[in-house]
Amino acid sequence: MGGYAFYVWGSFGISALVVVAEIWQVRAQRRKLLRNLFNETGSDAESTQNSL
Amino acid sequence: MKTRVIHWFKFASPQNFYVLAGRMWPWFAGLAAVLTLVGLWISFFVAPVDAQQGQGYRIIFVHVPASQMSMFIYLVMAAWAGIGLAFNTRLSGMMASALAPTGALFAFLSLITGSLWGKPMWGTWWVWDARLTSELILLFLYLGFLALQSSIDDPRRADKACAVLALVGAVNVPIIYFSVIWWNTLHQGASVSMKGSSMASTMLAGMLTMVLAFWMYAIAIALLRVRNIILDRERHTDWVKHAVA
Numbered sequence: 001m002g003g004y005a006f007y008v009w010g011s012f013g014i015s016a017l018v019v020v021a022e023i024w025q026v027r028a029q030r031r032k033l034l035r036n037l038f039n040e041t042g043s044d045a046e047s048t049q050n051s052l
Numbered sequence: 053m054k055t056r057v058i059h060w061f062k063f064a065s066p067q068n069f070y071v072l073a074g075r076m077w078p079w080f081a082g083l084a085a086v087l088t089l090v091g092l093w094i095s096f097f098v099a100p101v102d103a104q105q106g107q108g109y110r111i112i113f114v115h116v117p118a119s120q121m122s123m124f125i126y127l128v129m130a131a132w133a134g135i136g137l138a139f140n141t142r143l144s145g146m147m148a149s150a151l152a153p154t155g156a157l158f159a160f161l162s163l164i165t166g167s168l169w170g171k172p173m174w175g176t177w178w179v180w181d182a183r184l185t186s187e188l189i190l191l192f193l194y195l196g197f198l199a200l201q202s203s204i205d206d207p208r209r210a211d212k213a214c215a216v217l218a219l220v221g222a223v224n225v226p227i228i229y230f231s232v233i234w235w236n237t238l239h240q241g242a243s244v245s246m247k248g249s250s251m252a253s254t255m256l257a258g259m260l261t262m263v264l265a266f267w268m269y270a271i272a273i274a275l276l277r278v279r280n281i282i283l284d285r286e287r288h289t290d291w292v293k294h295a296v297a
Contacts, residue, residue: 004108011165
């Protein structure tokens with residue numbers, strides 16, 4: 001990378017990291033929301049997972 | 053002849069939009085993945101080495117898309133906020149809230165990648181240049197929006213307060229965009245304009261592909277997040293309870 005490796009890979013690396021972290025955060029939030037919903041209604045989480 | 057009428061306002065209801073967003077996001081996510089792969093391939097294997105900056109210029113392929121999206125998402129967010137204030141539609145505030153974190157992340161990435169580019173080319177991580185400073189203000193506006201949202205318990209009131217902040221802050225976006233023309237900045241002017249481009253065509257192709265990839269990603273993640281917000285705010289409604297029960 002002609003002496004620029006740290007800057008180029010640093011830029012692409014941190015961007016990849018941010019994207020992965022954001023996707024993970026949104027998915028975790030959804031799992032938590034569904035879990036709370038199932039607990040509130042007392043329904044079976046496994047069978048209704050796909051209905052929402 | 054019978055024409056099919058699309059009832060657009062049907063999707064203004066969170067319940068219907070929840071379903072629609074659920075059907076749409078995989079398409080945008082798929083496009084984002086394909087465009088990213090193609091964009092990265094062009095960025096590293098097709099685009100030539102720059103005459104002045106060597107390999108270092110390749111930061112452009114992530115810096116420009118991130119910066120552009122950080123500004124564009126703000127405008128879309130402000131537009132949703134404005135619609136919410138004008139028509140009092142619930143979904144508008146949810147859309148604005150779904151876009152804010154992604155916009156903040158892009159503003160952050162714009163500043164970080166810019167800093168990583170500035171160090172080898174300008175010899176400094178940071179200068180209080182008009183372009184850099186106004187982009188930093190954009191990040192603060194996003195953070196202010198998010199902080200305000202979480203500090204007000206009633207989501208509808210939070211939406212209204214945030215909408216005003218988003219609309220007032222929108223004035224900063226043209227300031228960022230034109231800063232390189234209005235002031236003498238260390239940051240260079242635009243390489244691509246309506247009149248043409250000052251870049252090699254493969255460089256331009258790589259950049260535009262990455263811009264499109266970021267667009268698709270932003271749409272996909274905003275749709276996913278708005279589904280979470282809808283689920284959260286509508287959890288006491290019948291349709292959510294029926295869907296769960």
